Amino acid sequence: MKKYCLAAVALIIAFTPPSWALDANDLGTVLTQNGADPKASGAVPAYTGGITTPPAGYVKGGDHIDPFAADKPLFTITHANMARYKERLSAGQLALLERHPETYKMHVYPSRRSCALPDFVYDETKKNVSRAQLTDGGNGVVGARIGVPFPIPKTPVEYYWNHNFHWHGYRYQAVTHGANVFANGNRTRITRKDWRYNYYADPQGPQAKHANDQFVWMGIWTSPPRFNGQGFSMTNTINQIEKPRHGSVFNPSTRKVMRTTPSMTTYDGPLSTSGGLRNNDNMFLFGGSPDRYDWKLVGKREMLVPYNNYRASASTTTADELMTQNHPNPDLLRYEAHRVNILEATAKPGFNPTYSKRQFYADEDSWIFLMADLYDSSGALTRVQHAFIKNYYEAPACVFEFDVMHDLASGRYNVDHIKLQEGPANLDAEDLEPSDFGSNALKRKIGR
Secondary structure, eight states: OHHHHHHHHHHHHHTSOOSSOOOGGGBTTTBOTTSOOOSOBTTBOOOOOOOOSOOTTOOTTSOOOOTTTTOOOSEEEOTTTGGGGGGGSOHHHHHHHHHSTTTOOEEEOOOOOOOOOOHHHHHHHHHHHHHOEEEGGGTEEESOOSSOSOSSOOSHHHHHHHHHTOOOOSEEEEEEEEEEEOTTSOEEEEEEEEEEEESTTOTTOOOGGGTTEEEEEEEEEEESGGGTTOEEEEEEESSTTTSOOEEEEEETTTTEEEEOOHHHHSTTOBOGGGTTSOBGGGTTSOOSOGGGEEEEEEEEEEEEEEOOOTTTTSTTSOHHHHSOSSSSOGGGOOEEEEEEEEEEEEEOTTOOOSOSEEEEEEETTTOOEEEEEEEOTTSOEEEEEEEEEEEETTTTEEEEEEEEEEETTTOOEEEEEEOGGGOSOBSBOTTOOGGGOSHHHHHHHHHO
16 A cells, blocks of 8 residues: 555656746647646546547537547446555545445546647637736736636646636536435436626627626526526626625516525525535535635646546436436446646635535646535535536537535435536527626516
């Protein structure tokens, strides 16, 4: 076991960002155009550009053809053999293997560095090196647009902002699915129609009046029955200290639209449909204000993480097949070896958030947080969150396709943002405009 520990330390040291300064000219040369290390190491192959065109037979708007459907698992991790792989697993993965020893497993496939972005996004990312700046002690970002703001990060919180701003188009439309799955296998189905307009990623921007607006988001639920017809229209701000998220919600029982309060939309405010498993700030693993935490970069390591999950989100996959008792069906999920930046967020003195510590695992190619380990005030690991990503190669864009929140104590879990039978999200909904959001637009949408 000592050999594995030494190997893990070596991996952290080998991929720690170098002490000498890198600049924009290193993007596309020493680094990939998005700021990753292009070199191969261990089980991670060299980066060769990702997938930039759809495979033969793909029809725009239809299901994504799995470009790696012919791959077979290299090995499967179970409770019986987990010790062999523990140095490449997170605390959360190990906890899930312990919590569900008979059913939880991880099929590990060949590593495919598939992520890619359009050339204009890479161009803007390169410009961000000199123009992006942190403000308000790291609680905001100014000067950046379209691409990740800090492709050559100098401080830990910049890794968070890269995750938050990863590019996935600017006019987004989808029918998303989810569920609260109970320990006995019973399931409450959740379905929501989503529209998002991303000011930060708008090629025609920036607009001065939206300088602190990241995106507007409208969602209308059709299930479960008690939420049918309920909706929201929210503005997600960048610096949430300067101005919290704000918007309107519609309650079908009163037929009224009401303004939100900060307690409904920021920090630990509970998400109504999640059965108590999610707060506002752990949508997309973490999308809240970073101000209540001290951020630390632990290092970079090769780990076994969810990646290229085309099969799980295919329209041919049913909710019954995927959302099985204890955890999603392992036979539909794909894990690969990739290098991740490990971030630790620890609650600042004077604050008492739901989670006293959060550990995030950020993919080096996309900057997306792939996993989060969440610890309570006593320091116990209580919840584990995994994000499943894939390349929307018609864009191309590496997209946070869906995520799962596991509660270790109860055995319950919540799934959000998966697309299933209606097919993938539309990352370029051409008819979507900023005027399609707000309280009046919400009333019009629900009244149809």
